[in-house]
Amino acid sequence: MINVTIWNEGRHERESESVAKVYPKGIHGCIADFLGTDEELNIITATLDDAENGLPESVLENTDVLIWWGHMAHECVPDDLVERVYNRVMRGMGFIALHSAHFSKPFKRLMGTTCSLKWRDGDRERLWCINPSHPIAKDIPEQFSIPVEEMYGERFDIPQPDELVFIGWFKGGEVFRSGCCYQRGLGKVFYFQPGHEENPTYYIPEVQRIINNAVHWAAPSEVVPEIICPWVESVEENYNGANN
Amino acid sequence: MINVTIWNEGRHERESESVAKVYPKGIHGCIADFLGTDEELNIITATLDDAENGLPESVLENTDVLIWWGHMAHECVPDDLVERVYNRVMRGMGFIALHSAHFSKPFKRLMGTTCSLKWRDGDRERLWCINPSHPIAKDIPEQFSIPVEEMYGERFDIPQPDELVFIGWFKGGEVFRSGCCYQRGLGKVFYFQPGHEENPTYYIPEVQRIINNAVHWAAPSEVVPEIICPWVESVEENYNGANN
């Protein structure tokens, strides 16, 4: 089983009727619903305004893959929580940043760049898969459309992705590296661009499949209790002739 | 189930008593033995001197992952077989090149470089894992020794690996990129340096685990019947408003 925690800022849904109409259970609730059909996943949700911002140590420690959606309240995420999330990724936790989480504190912390981009509401997108044998692209067609989606355009100020899986085409004329894989520490990080709060993007089957695939891809193969920087004895001086 | 074909040149074992002593069933037989304990694998072996060099179309077409060991008879592998192997990789088959297969025709065909290196028999190696969360590194310690192994040294004339998993340290003073991952077409390619025919390297548990892991990693997620370069209609002109 993979323990998935879906973290959502959760403010747009409370403050905007139109967003609440699109996501009556919150974006986290919508994601939990479609991931919930995968029997290999244990899912919980958490939001910014929950106690300890929804991520007390006990929850974070028990999370294999953390999905993060945030937008209007990035600054309300405490810096020490950001450090705790960062440290869990270093130790092996997967991290999936969705849409406006490009500007979330944990994602920027992991990238080491500004993660700036161009944007414009209400465009139309085609998502092209350029890496069809990547695990995150499993069962995804070569392209599909998102009828209404916020345009995110290049230049996206990110480090060169370890693997680029999707490129977005926008009717308004822009392109975007929309699906980007990174390794950071022992953890795997996936950024996925679609998912503006005002658009029903997370109801699109291909989007759901991509996020589901990404959870499996980001699940840790190795988790360590601590990252250390140790003084070590010489392995050669202690060599005994065996293969260890 | 993953269909694995272990291809071995198979000449050293016949022509050299000392090699035959190390690998009485041939290198392919040794690999088949240790992979054979994995119940998810269907394993067959094939050698250069079998009919159709062991890889008639029916076998190649039914192979998910092809393991390749060759050394003294690279030039005896027919060019049309090389093209067939290359085409299967393009269409999704995994390919694992072992040791002296750095100079095999299929590996060089897939790399697009000379794959030259430095070499010297009878050194001692330590293999360091630099990417412990990579699937191929699962359950591998941070380093282990190979008491006697042919030294392969940099510069190794390969394209920059998509992922570098192991670096070899040699007592004689050299280093080597010993475990290198590539994607080529829809296929995954792994090069693994240890495995000189005169040394019992393939009996080392860590080496066995790495090759076993690599088979699972290289198993295709997508296989296509043909790679085409098609004229296409505009997806925009045919857009109907739905998400496809």
Next chain:
Amino acid sequence: MINVTIWNEGRHERESESVAKVYPKGIHGCIADFLGTDEELNIITATLDDAENGLPESVLENTDVLIWWGHMAHECVPDDLVERVYNRVMRGMGFIALHSAHFSKPFKRLMGTTCSLKWRDGDRERLWCINPSHPIAKDIPEQFSIPVEEMYGERFDIPQPDELVFIGWFKGGEVFRSGCCYQRGLGKVFYFQPGHEENPTYYIPEVQRIINNAVHWAAPSEVVPEIICPWVESVEENYNGANN
């Protein structure tokens, strides 16, 4: 000085009036004209139907950067010339493949993949620069348009580029990795997608600047007479205490 050889198949210009009208001196002549204003370049041109296909050993050996345009006659390029070009790249020569040269023998030889793609004549393209601090992007705006250009669309079956500099947006709905950098052997390789023979693409100042930048980027820093795979003595056994 950088010795640049512009190789062009040169057949469309002879066989099609409309192409000849766009490129009265041939595509090679057009490229030679705009590169000719760069005083650091020594430029010659060569075509398929010249003696020895325009690339006798003396020319190839004296070339620092080889620009390649081909389309209808890829198959007429002799295999031994392909091997000679490949070997020069291994030894340090830069190689710039333009547009339909994605399917040229030397480019496919260097990539190790099919280099397939989707295509459609007469689209309109926007080229986005995603790596503005790359040497090939010097003085290039964040995007510019090519009013009429053949659409090349993903999936482009290439190895993951070492560096991706440009992404193309097409009005018809497709995207493309339009500017891709690779190292192969000691040589640098750049693929640049724009440049259909029927369109005046090579008269666009930004396109000219990109090709000019690419020549400087691909110019060799090191050239070796031969690539070898040598037996070597142990550097450690011969260590004398100094720093060599």
Next chain:
Amino acid sequence: MINVTIWNEGRHERESESVAKVYPKGIHGCIADFLGTDEELNIITATLDDAENGLPESVLENTDVLIWWGHMAHECVPDDLVERVYNRVMRGMGFIALHSAHFSKPFKRLMGTTCSLKWRDGDRERLWCINPSHPIAKDIPEQFSIPVEEMYGERFDIPQPDELVFIGWFKGGEVFRSGCCYQRGLGKVFYFQPGHEENPTYYIPEVQRIINNAVHWAAPSEVVPEIICPWVESVEENYNGANN
């Protein structure tokens, strides 16, 4: 001209006689001396205990490439200086982190990982060049020795380098990715492992040449006044038929 600022913590040299003996002008002074022979460089030095830690805004703004050496006093570097250095890199400044600067705040900020490693004083190193056509490897032999150097060993917890140029071999049995290139924002970042304060490493001609090469490589091709994340109009809606 390239404006180079050599920043050194500068404490070991004051607090330890043995270090002061090796670097009587400080490590920064030694580096300034050998870089000073390059007429294309304007060099200044700065240390932690200078006013404003040696990097007031006027200095940082006028720096093209910042070299950073630090070890015992990483924590004394104020966080707001780290943010200013980070922002200058985003906007195009080159950054070269030497040896124990793997654990400096600016380097860790740019990497997004812990940058942990193994270490042990007083080993001997061979540095192998695996990318001889890289600009930083210009005029560097395929390997050279550092008679006494602190061992830094894998696993080095860094993001996969965009380009790996050097691998270190240590007599004690370890290996290390000793020369790593990254792009972050518009800036180029190079990490170079040799240079323990107690060893005369920076007097070795090859080490000097590498650092000199790295300065030229990291010099910005483009610098912007500000990184923004702008709302933009559709380029398509404003398309006028020209190539802009």
